[in-house]
Amino acid sequence: MDDKIALLGTGLMGGPMGQRLLDAGFRLTVWNRSAHKTELLRQAGARVAQTPAQAVAGSDFVLTMLANGPAVSEVLQAGGVARAMPESALFIDMSSIPPDTAREHARLLAQRGIAALDAPVSGGVVGAAAGTLAIMAGGEPTAFARAMPVFAALGRATRVGPAGAGALAKLANQMIVGITIGAVAEALLLAEAGGADPSAVRDAIRGGFAESRILELHGARMLARNFEPGAHSATQLKDMASALVAAEAAGLQLPLTRSVHDLYSRFVQTGGASLDHSALLLALEQLNSRSPH
Secondary structure, X not given: OOOEEEEEOOOOOHHHHXXXXXXXXXXXXXXXXXXXXXXXXXXXXXXXXXXXXXXXXOOOEEEEOOOOHHHHHHHHOOOXXXXXXXXXXXXXXXXXXXXXXXXXXXXXXHOOOOEEEEOOEEOHHHHHHHOOEEEEEEOOHHHHHHHHHHHHHXXXXXXXXXXXXXXXXXXXXHHHHHHHHHHHHHHHHHHHHOOOOHHHXXXXXXXXXXXXXXXXXXXXXXXXXXXOOOOEHHHHHHHHHHHHHHHHHOOOOOHHHHHHHHHHHHHHHHHHOOOEHHHHHXXXXXXXXXXXX
């Protein structure tokens, strides 16, 4: 393909996403604050830029996969990306950021005549590597249609509304993920405490109404006590906090989200930030003063 893509952020998710774009034939330039995280993509054929502004110069598409809203704002403004992008480029922010921030970024870029999409993803590192991410896009229909060849390399994309709607959909996703992780962890904890085999309980309820990807994948992680991060607990907490802010702005009370947010908050504060979000099981064990089996 002749299209040039600049990818800003090549960490846990951005790295495998960059490889998917290379495999699809896009010409890829990458930048990451920690330069060593670009090395695998460089070896695979990507060009490495020294600054975000250098990365986006001459690009047809600019993708960001950064830690949070402030990180995206920083590269857009202090990092010079908003000024360095060609007016013909399409900005696609695939980070998980608050809806208000996504709308502000769209307004900022529109002042230069640049179209923008907020298009966060779900599916974790496994989905990023396999090209099976669920992509939730907010922005104009014409911009979404233009982005489809890029999205096709990464997963399944759905336009969910105007600017900010993609970020809002990601918060809805994270609410369901976080609450369901909590439910699975509590269920396995109760099964073990009551004398049942938690692994057998999980097998028994698979395929019934309790079936979910969380029960399948994160339930297995909990049983194996494998909490190497596919998604960090600190990131899950950030998104639950953003969901509560959005709920307050909408005049809503979300007690389940609040409860799980508070559990993640305590867990992160006591050293769990870098563990997988399925490690919420450990927070519940701490709450109940139970030793791991």
